[in-house]
Amino acid sequence: MEFHVATLFPEMFDSPLKASLLKKAQEKGILRIIVHNLRDYGLGRHKVADDYSYGGGGGMVMRIEPIAEAIEAVQTQEGRGRVILMSPQGRLFHQDMAKELVREERLILICGHYEGVDERVTSFADEEISIGDYVLTGGELPALVVIDAVARLIPGVVGCSGSVEEDSFYHPFLDYPHYTRPYEFRGLKVPEILLSGNHEAIRRWRRKEALRRTYQRRPELIRVSALSREDRALLDEGIGGVRDMGLNGLGIEAG
Numbered sequence: 165m166e167f168h169v170a171t172l173f174p175e176m177f178d179s180p181l182k183a184s185l186l187k188k189a190q191e192k193g194i195l196r197i198i199v200h201n202l203r204d205y206g207l208g209r210h211k212v213a214d215d216y217s218y219g220g221g222g223g224m225v226m227r228i229e230p231i232a233e234a235i236e237a238v239q240t241q242e243g244r245g246r247v248i249l250m251s252p253q254g255r256l257f258h259q260d261m262a263k264e265l266v267r268e269e270r271l272i273l274i275c276g277h278y279e280g281v282d283e284r285v286t287s288f289a290d291e292e293i294s295i296g297d298y299v300l301t302g303g304e305l306p307a308l309v310v311i312d313a314v315a316r317l318i319p320g321v322v323g324c325s326g327s328v329e330e331d332s333f334y335h336p337f338l339d340y341p342h343y344t345r346p347y348e349f350r351g352l353k354v355p356e357i358l359l360s361g362n363h364e365a366i367r368r369w370r371r372k373e374a375l376r377r378t379y380q381r382r383p384e385l386i387r388v389s390a391l392s393r394e395d396r397a398l399l400d401e402g403i404g405g406v407r408d409m410g411l412n413g414l415g416i417e418a419g
């Protein structure tokens with residue numbers, strides 16, 4: 165799979181893409197990440213890529229021409245690809261979107277910077293994606309988040325294929341607690357069940373912990389209809405009497 169990123173700050177991609185699993189995947193040739201400097205497509209001798217805002221007000225706005233030309237250069241040299249604008253106005257990024265995007269052969273991610281990007285960029289993008297509701301200096305970190313989430317779904321990127329499958333087994337719930345050695349650290353012990361060797365009991369405990377934490381910290385993630393009989397029983401054990409308390413009374417969506 166191929167990721168193209170168009171940005172005014174290509175240096176921001178250096179270390180994250182040269183470390184860890186993304187580096188190994190690029191070496192293996194199952195992942196290509198090509199960062200394009202929008203300044204190369206800037207106007208005139210000074211390669212201008214930003215300008216003052218029509219209507220006034222502080223801050224610079226990224227011009228449309230360098231972005232349109234960068235997208236077109238990639239499409240001509242490499243072939244068609246899904247164009248994604250990283251933008252606070254976009255659809256909120258979610259694991260389901262990562263699963264959908266990993267089916268694409270080529271993604272072209274556009275990063276804004278400064279006050280924003282000329283709105284006409286939306287005519288050149290297939291969709292807008294946001295990673296969350298906070299103010300950032302640019303779309304570079306969001307693009308890295310999307311690349312990381314999508315790339316790890318490419319077969320072979322995450323060494324142990326079981327961990328990707330396990331993540332999807334627990335999705336959309338929060339993770340269960342993890343422990344490694346030592347068994348005891350400053351009086352803090354590892355839950356006894358994890359040392360029992362009883363794989364079925366461990367599986368049930370982990371699922372129960374995942375459900376409990378989700379219920380306590382992110383109840384909006386739980387849809388009653390999506391819970392199996394076992395899940396409902398485990399949740400009952402974990403927090404006590406879910407059925408009696410009434411999930412819906414606690415703001416949990418049914419259906």
Ligand code: 4G1
Binds near residue numbers: 280294295299
């Ligand atoms: C108004 C956050 C502006 C930000 C309201 C998540 C944020 C791209 C993202 C901003 C950006 C809110 C993202 C804001 C992002 C142009 C340059 C837009 C950076 C820019 C909630 C600045 N996911 N933000 N504006 O942060 O690009 O993808």
